[in-house]
Amino acid sequence: MAFNLEFAQVLPVLIPVAVIAFLFWWFYRPKKSAPGSVPADTASMLETHVRYYQQLTASEKERFAGEVETFLGHVTIEGVGTEVEDLDRILIAASAVIPIFSFPGWKYRNLTNIILYPDTFDEHYQFEGDRRNILGMVGSGHMNGQMLLSRSALRAGFSDHAGKSNTAIHEFVHLVDKTDGYVDGLPQSLLHNITSLPWLQVMHEEIRRIESGHSEINPYAAMNQSEFLAVTAEYFFEKPDSMQTHHPELYRLLSEIFKQDPAARAS
Numbered sequence: 473m474a475f476n477l478e479f480a481q482v483l484p485v486l487i488p489v490a491v492i493a494f495l496f497w498w499f500y501r502p503k504k505s506a507p508g509s510v511p512a513d514t515a516s517m518l519e520t521h522v523r524y525y526q527q528l529t530a531s532e533k534e535r536f537a538g539e540v541e542t543f544l545g546h547v548t549i550e551g552v553g554t555e556v557e558d559l560d561r562i563l564i565a566a567s568a569v570i571p572i573f574s575f576p577g578w579k580y581r582n583l584t585n586i587i588l589y590p591d592t593f594d595e596h597y598q599f600e601g602d603r604r605n606i607l608g609m610v611g612s613g614h615m616n617g618q619m620l621l622s623r624s625a626l627r628a629g630f631s632d633h634a635g636k637s638n639t640a641i642h643e644f645v646h647l648v649d650k651t652d653g654y655v656d657g658l659p660q661s662l663l664h665n666i667t668s669l670p671w672l673q674v675m676h677e678e679i680r681r682i683e684s685g686h687s688e689i690n691p692y693a694a695m696n697q698s699e700f701l702a703v704t705a706e707y708f709f710e711k712p713d714s715m716q717t718h719h720p721e722l723y724r725l726l727s728e729i730f731k732q733d734p735a736a737r738a739s
Contacts, residue, residue: 510544511558521559521630522566524709527737536573540565547583554590554623563630564588564621567640570709571648574731575662580647584617591624608643610650619643629710636690636707636714645705649698657697659729666728674722675700688718705730713738 511517515537518525525536543565549556564586572578592604607625611618621640629638652660657675658668675697681687682694693703707715708726712734716723727733 510541511562513558514540514562517559517562518566521563523630524570524734525566527734535576536566536569539569539573539576543568543580546579547586549586549588551588551623554588556588560588560623560626563626564640567626567629567638568644570641571645571705571730580644582617582650583619583647586619586621588621588623588626590622592622593620607639610643610646610655619647634710636711638706638710641709642702642706645702646698649701655698657699657701659701662729666725671725671729672697674725678704678719678722709734 515533518533518537518540525533528536540562544561547568549561549564551560568580593606594604595606606620607622609620611620621643625639628634629640646655648662649655649657649659652658658671663671678687678689679694679700682689682691689707690703693700704715704722704726708723708730712723715726716735723735
C-alpha cells in the first residue's frame with residue numbers, strides 16, 4: 473500500500489517528464505530516407521540545381537541521372553533535427569557521382585549511411601552549442617561507413633555563390649581516397665592513371681605557397697595531404713577555368729586523376 477501511495481505521489485511529476493522526453497525523441501530522432509527513395513523528377517531537379525549536370529551532353533545527362541538513381545538505391549539518408557527533402561537527396565547523390573563520373577559502375581562500398589544535420593555540428597555530433605564548426609565528416613571507428621553533412625553547407629555548395637567550395641564533393645573525395653584503406657591524399661584506385669611522384673611534388677610545392685601566403689587556394693588544403701586532395705578537387709569541379717588559369721599543372725594532374733576536363737566542358 474505504501475508503494476502505491478508513493479507512486480501516486482510522484483505520478484504527476486513523471487507524466488510531464490515522460491511527455492517531454494517523448495517529444496524530444498520524436499523531434500530529434502533520425503528521419504530516414506531508405507535505399508530506393510528516388511525522386512520522380514530527378515532529371516529536372518538536376519537541370520535546375522546542378523551546374524555540372526547542365527554542361528553535359530544529352531547522353532551524358534542520361535547516364536548521370538542513372539548514376540544518381542543507382543546511388544540513391546543503395547545508400548540510406550537520415551535527417552537529424554531536419555527533414556530530408558528530395559532536393560537534399562539529389563544534391564547528395566550528385567556530389568557522389570561528380571568525382572567518379574568517368575568511372576562507370578563505381579560503387580561507394582565504404583558507405584552505407586548519410587546523416588544530414590540542419591547546420592554545422594561539433595566533434596561530438598551535436599548541432600547545438602557554441603562549438604559547432606564542422607560542415608561535413610567521413611566517419612571512422614564506430615562511425616565507419618557513415619558520412620555526416622550539414623544541410624546548409626550542402627545547399628550552399630550548389631548555389632550561385634558557392635565559389636570554389638562544395639562541402640559534399642569534398643567529403644565524397646575523402647571516401648574515394650579511403651577506398652584503399654587510407655585517407656592520405658593518394659587514392660590508389662585513381663592514381664593508376666598517373667604515377668604518385670608528380671602528384672606529390674605539385675602537392676607539396678602548392679602547400680608551401682599556401683603556407684607562405686602566395687596561393688589563393690583555401691588554406692585548409694595545407695592541413696595535410698588528404699585535405700589538399702579534397703579541397704583542390706572542390707576547386708577543380710566548381711571553378712575549373714580558374715584553376716586551369718592559375719594552377720595549370722595542378723589542373724592537369726587532377727584532370728588525369730579524375731579522367732575529366734571540366735574546363736573544356738564549361739567553355
